[in-house]
Amino acid sequence: xxxxxxxxxxxxxxxxxxxxxxxxxxYLVSWSGGKDSCxxxxxxxxxxxxxxxxxxxxxxxxxxxxxxxxxxxxxxxAGIPLINRKxxxxxxxxxxxxxVSELKKSDTIHGMVFGDIYLEPHREWIKxxxxxxxxxAVLPLWGxxxxxxxxxxxxxxxxxxxxxxxxxxxxxxxxxxxxxRSFLEYLxxxxxxxCGENGEYHTFVVAGPLFTGKxxxxxxxxxxxxxxxxxxxxxYAVSVDAKQGEVMLDIS
Numbered sequence: 255x256x257x258x259x260x261x262x263x264x265x266x267x268x269x270x271x272x273x274x275x276x277x278x279x280x281y282l283v284s285w286s287g288g289k290d291s292c293x294x295x296x297x298x299x300x301x302x303x304x305x306x307x308x309x310x311x312x313x314x315x316x317x318x319x320x321x322x323x324x325x326x327x328x329x330x331x332a333g334i335p336l337i338n339r340k341x342x343x344x345x346x347x348x349x350x351x352x353x354v355s356e357l358k359k360s361d362t363i364h365g366m367v368f369g370d371i372y373l374e375p376h377r378e379w380i381k382x383x384x385x386x387x388x389x390x391a392v393l394p395l396w397g398x399x400x401x402x403x404x405x406x407x408x409x410x411x412x413x414x415x416x417x418x419x420x421x422x423x424x425x426x427x428x429x430x431x432x433x434x435r436s437f438l439e440y441l442x443x444x445x446x447x448x449c450g451e452n453g454e455y456h457t458f459v460v461a462g463p464l465f466t467g468k469x470x471x472x473x474x475x476x477x478x479x480x481x482x483x484x485x486x487x488x489x490y491a492v493s494v495d496a497k498q499g500e501v502m503l504d505i506s
Contacts (some may be wrong), residue, residue, distance in 0.1 A: 267365075267392050278304035279364030281392065282357065285336075287325050289414045289433065290369030290395060290449060292459040293407050295332075297394040298367045299464070305334055306361055309353060312340045320417060320458050320487060324469070327492045331465035347383065354387050365390025371451050372402055399450040404438055412462035415471060416486040419455040421478070429476040429483045433457050458485075467494035 283295045285308035299305055310325050322338050329336035337357070341349040357363055366384060370376045370393055377393065384391035395403055407414075412434040416424070423446055428437060438448055446454045461468035473489035 257439065259359040267390060277328050280304040280361035280392075281364060282307045282354065282366040283334075284366060284368045285310045285325070285329075287320055287328055287458050288367070288369075289399055289407055289457045289459055290371065290403075292328075292369075292412065292414075292462065292464060293403065294367050294368065294369035294394045295297050296410070296462070296464045301394075303367070303392070305367070306363070307337050307357060309330070309337045309357075309366075310339070311346065311353075312338060313343055313346070319389075324458065324487065324490070327469055328459065328465070330465045331469075331492070331494060333466065350383065351387060354389065357490075358387075358389070363389055365392050367392045367394065369393075369395055371395050371398065371449060373402065373451060401438075402444075402448050405435075409435065410463060412459060412464075413468070414418060414457040414459045415485070416455055417458045417487075420482045421483060422454060423454045423480050424483060426476050426483055428455075430471070430474050430485050467492060 258502060281298060283291065283298070283305055285291050285295070287310070295305060295308070308325075308329050310322070312322055312325075326336055328379065337353060337403060339349055339353055342347075354363070354366065357503055361467065366389055368376075368380055368391065370380065377396065380391045380393070404449075416428050416431055416437065419425075419429055428440070440446075441448050441454070443449075449462045450456060460471070470491045470493070471487055471489075474485050474487045475485050476483050478484075
């Protein structure tokens, strides 16, 4: 067990214009591939929400440092269909609204799950946009202590790799390493947010209870770009557990 006892998150839920108090529709997840969106999705599922799609927006400068093919591997392991959109930063809100609106035409979308924790401008944007779309905004991690979230993430069996870090905060040696207790201790010692909520670092989840398999990174290199260390992932292998056995996919 970790240093902090687990507890169920205190949900923040905001309903869109005309959105009923309850419904039988499904939920989308705003998916980055990192620990916060993954953990939020896991918590939503534990609360009985039906997750119909993971929605990922591939921006020009992706601080999570992973390509769409790795995001697709996560979705396959989770057994949840993926919607991937390549978008410029200036067009993000328009593309976000267009994507969700299109999904609402073909499915009964009740709401969308986000992994935000305490940045108020992010919450205000989510509330406004989801309100305009007429869907519920669900923030399972909102208001929890980030130290508790990070330890609960590990305690519940998730495995993530540090794929980027701000140069002024994160030493190069941590890039490509597992998110573990020693890394959390490093963050604590240097006065950094345990979840990297202020952009100190980003992760890519490679295994955990949300998935039926795992991703093994076989070849990678840390590179510098715009004041950040980024993990350039080359070779990797995906193992997908199945009733008939384990299927290995080697990608290089």
